[in-house]
Amino acid sequence: MEKPSLPKGTRDFGPAMMAKRQFIFNNIRTVFQKFGFLPLETPAMENLSTLTGKYGEEGDQLLFKILNSGDFLKDVEDIKLQTKNSKSITFDISEKGLRYDLTVPFARYVVMNRHEISFPFKRYQIQPVWRADRPQKGRYREFYQCDADVVGTNSLLCEAEIILMIKEVFKGLNIQDYAIKINHRGILSGIAEVIGGKGNETALFVAIDKLDKVGEDKVREELQAKGFTAESLNLLFNILNVKGSIVNKMAFLATKFETSTEGQRGLRDLKEVFNILEDYNASQDNVEFDVSLARGLSYYTGCIFEVKINNVSIGSVSGGGRYDNLTQTFGDKENLSGVGFSFGVDRIYDAMEELGLFPKEAQVSSKVLVCHFDEESMRYGLGILKALRDVGISSEIYPDQVKIKKQLDYANKKMIPYTIVIGSDEVKSGLLPLKDMERGEQAKISLEEIIQKIK
């Protein structure tokens, strides 16, 4: 018998991990709902044609494809099989794939259900996605995304609210040291225009996105190899090296973008987002205008976001942006604009674990364990148990007659913070010893007092 194992990059989540994961999920879900987003779920698999072409050439390669059922080779031409070019027969043998993100399935959903959706449409979606990437720390082949998107409005209020939601989620998770980076595709296009890199945008954006990671010299090297002149690179870094406050950076860029309508559009949008934030009385703490932020997903057209938790070895934990033409790729005639972002739960988990940020309360299952010395006291304990549960206190009783030591050990293992040990004295008097397992203190009090104390 072969030892069982899991596919590369996938994991089981035991009860201890699930308690912490759910702490994150609940936090995010609560914030999404508070901002008026409605839940949506879509199938794990989509038609391959829905998925391909949305994530760039590299993205298509990372799609998990599902082999057709039945005799999937039946209709493949012999010539194609003989050439052994697997790419050429992909669409002959596979017509379905696992979803790569939640944004594209959402766009598909919107186009299919236009008649019953009223715009602006705000939905959130918390589901796993799959990528055939090579796993590393913080990179999994199956991971959960928590998306919130608004479609059907150009209002930059949505961008501002995204920032507010990120702040609120991180506050709830007690993550303090982080940066919400924001930029705009218009600004990137403007830079490309100004330095004479038009037509070569993809290479340019991919390279400058790495700036904070690999440094200026490497980016210069890479772009030089791609055919950028020294002169245009000097212009580029003159722009990218802007320092100072958000206002200063924008003023500087305005002088560079006098001839670029795209660049001006980017600046206008960003300025408006910051103005709206001010009207919300939201501080600009943790918000950074990062001119070198690019992001790979090719469908973004306006503002783009990325969130990084500082001092951890995990990449970005959240990202998003505005996309104007996504529904058009599904045949929609109208130009519906959408904007959204996504939290990566698995990475937030890794970061929080690394920083030791999970509160103990998040790992508590039952709040009380009722312990007992004999059958009579156990039966008496059942009434206590019911009374606790009736007022909403999660509690359990040790189901076997075993030594008190074992029962208390069980409580410790499950991180149950309180125990009530019942014996013949308690059955007689009705006074119960509530024990605080962390402090080791206990006091005999009435059931009513217990409920009041720990509810």
Place this chain on the structure above:
RNA sequence: GUGAAUGUAGUUCAGUUGGUUAGAAUGCCAGAUUGUGAUUCUGGAGGUCGCGGGUUCGAGUCCCGUCUUUCACCCCA
């Protein structure tokens, strides 16, 4: 997808130039303790050394393959 490193009790790790029966800490189980847990003491269980092949009188140790995890590239939550 390209290149590299890693794998030894449940967990974290020792293990010499290849040499008898592979160790420690911690955790687990039982007892010291017949109304109270994480301290202390005593005893016990637990490993086909990731898996498969090879070299050798002999392999945890060397070689090849494979899988896992990790790192860089690519890309990204």
